[in-house]
Amino acid sequence: MDLERLKQQMNFLHEVDKVKAILRKTMLFHQDRVENDAEHSWHISLMAVVLQEYSNEPVDLLRVLKMLLIHDLVEIDHGDTMVYDKGAQQNLEEEETARRIFAMLPKEQSAEFLDLWQEFEARKSPDARYATVLDRMEPVLQNLFRQGGTWPKYSITRQQVIGVNQWIALGSQDIWDYLEEQIHQCFDSLDKK
Amino acid sequence: MDLERLKQQMNFLHEVDKVKAILRKTMLFHQDRVENDAEHSWHISLMAVVLQEYSNEPVDLLRVLKMLLIHDLVEIDHGDTMVYDKGAQQNLEEEETARRIFAMLPKEQSAEFLDLWQEFEARKSPDARYATVLDRMEPVLQNLFRQGGTWPKYSITRQQVIGVNQWIALGSQDIWDYLEEQIHQCFDSLDKK
DSSP states (O other): OOHHHHHHHHHHHHHGGGGGGOEEEEEOSSSSSEEEHHHHHHHHHHHHHHTGGGOSSOOOHHHHHHHHHHTTGGGTTTOOOOTTTOOHHHHHHHHHHHHHHHTTSOHHHHHHHHHHHHHHHHTOSHHHHHHHHHHHHHHHHHHHHTTTTTTTTTTOOHHHHHHHHGGGGGTOHHHHHHHHHHHHHHHHHHHTO | OOHHHHHHHHHHHHHGGGGGGOEEEEEOSSSSSEEEHHHHHHHHHHHHHHTGGGOSSOOOHHHHHHHHHHTTGGGTTTOOOOTTTOOHHHHHHHHHHHHHHHTTSOHHHHHHHHHHHHHHHHTOSHHHHHHHHHHHHHHHHHHHHTTTTTTTTTTOOHHHHHHHHGGGGGTOHHHHHHHHHHHHHHHHHHHTO
16 A cells, blocks of 8 residues: 555645635524535435426436535635625636645546536536536525525525526426426515515 | 425435534534534545546446435434444434435435445445445544544554455555555654654
8 A cells, every 4th residue: 555645645735624614604404403415414415305307307326426525625715605796707717726725636537526626617528517406405405494685695696596507408308397486486485474 | 296296305305414413523524613414525525526437346426326325314313323332222313314204205215325325334335335435434534534533533554444445455556555654653743753
């Protein structure tokens, strides 16, 4: 065994623990607190396993899971940005963190993770498009299950929710059809208040 | 699309959110609080990806990840039990929860998850043995990185740590060799205090 190699990998696995401190903007389904990136990554990975049949295109589930398990590591240095606020600055910061953190691994693993993360961000493959379905769907579901959840708090409108999330349909038309109807029902009910 | 089927799956994915409230006995690497089951499941899934080369036997990584993503759902109803305390009663309770929670899914998914969970618990396949390496290794690492962490608090001895964790070697001799040496160094240093 190459002990130096194992130590590199262990140091990486120690470093990534920090995503457990990166807080998101949406609340858990069953507790009155916001979620952190590690909990989110676990939940959407399980979602990917359960909902694979709804992907528009055939996917390699193992690659999808790898993408989802690593996709938020890039927030370790600068925190989470709400999807409605994300701009060029955040993208640059995430790219920087991706390079720093994946470089902790042995060379070929580092290259594999950086490629997977870039593929996920670019959403140009069936695997990346399906991975994005879950990443986007979870906060939408959290807010739906909480009668709008944090949408009113951040003054997010129906048009924004639809606009930002509608390309879930690029990965799964079925799931988007389901969510879109629920989003309208939710905002119809908020509008009546 | 079969809407009833999708709703069943969504209800399952809503229910499993509860593992985010199941607190474990070990502390995070980078924060002074205990970990919850969702964070743990994410972390050991990523560990499984990074450390696959150290498995004694070839494994199907996708099956390993499925096992790790679902293995702690059985704690939703009764909480986490420290590995040093686990007895027949806990095993019965977990079996009961497994049957309840997986039954929320469509039949063939329910059967797949129950089989995977039972395979993991029985540790009788290469995939299950490798999955167990990660499940056991994480709390050991957490305590090692914290100069013994919660071992002194719960009066866990060197012999207990070695005894309970030594069959990590059944899944990965390399990782156990690495951990065993670190465990001895850790207790040597605790003994001097």
